[in-house]
Amino acid sequence: MSLGSWVAGLVAANDPAVKKAALLLTAGSLADMVWTGRATEHIRASLAGQIDVTQLNRAWSLLNLENYVGQLARPGLELQIVLARRDTVVLPHLSERLVAKLRQAGAKPDVLELNCGHYSFALPPYILRPGLRTLRLLAG
Numbered sequence: 449m450s451l452g453s454w455v456a457g458l459v460a461a462n463d464p465a466v467k468k469a470a471l472l473l474t475a476g477s478l479a480d481m482v483w484t485g486r487a488t489e490h491i492r493a494s495l496a497g498q499i500d501v502t503q504l505n506r507a508w509s510l511l512n513l514e515n516y517v518g519q520l521a522r523p524g525l526e527l528q529i530v531l532a533r534r535d536t537v538v539l540p541h542l543s544e545r546l547v548a549k550l551r552q553a554g555a556k557p558d559v560l561e562l563n564c565g566h567y568s569f570a571l572p573p574y575i576l577r578p579g580l581r582t583l584r585l586l587a588g
Contacts, residue, residue: 449473450538450566454481454513460525461516469520470528470582473535473566475542476514476549479504486536487566514549521555528558528585530569530578537566558585 453474460469475481482488483501495504509515520527527550531543540561550557560581564574 449569454478457513457520458511458516460527461513461519464522467524468526468528468585470530470585472530472578472582473532473538473543473569474513474529474546475538476512476517476546477505477508477542478511479508480542481538484539484542488537513546517546517549517553517555520550521553525555526558526585527555528560528581530560530562530581532565532569532574533561533563534565535569 449472451474453471456469457471457474457476460466479501482491483504499507505512513520529543529547529550531538531540531547533540535543547557547559558581560578562569562574562578568574569578
């Protein structure tokens with residue numbers, strides 16, 4: 449989930465042996481996630497005055513999943529993306545932007561939007577649907 453899913457996305461984009469990826473509560477731009485998320489306010493505060501989000505995006509461009517949508521849209525890679533509508537850690541519009549860019553690149557991700565927050569996602573009933581969908585993805 450979250451940062452782990454972002455890492456999984458980088459692996460899926462760069463390793464053609466990966467055939468399935470479930471990206472739960474993540475977005476494309478690590479810089480934007482760090483800059484806007486409640487859980488990373490301390491990181492933003494430590495950078496404030498020295499660098500802005502545009503500069504951080506440029507510095508971390510190699511880590512931006514949005515720069516790998518072509519690889520993530522490759523034939524044979526099944527993508528599942530779950531986002532939380534009330535997420536204050538990974539803001540929903542950041543996840544939506546990644547989904548839109550994937551679709552523009554020709555990917556057909558299985559997208560599930562839940563009406564929960566980042567941390568409530570892990571609790572019933574929210575975790576049940578994505579958990580079952582992920583099991584089906586990985587078992588299929």
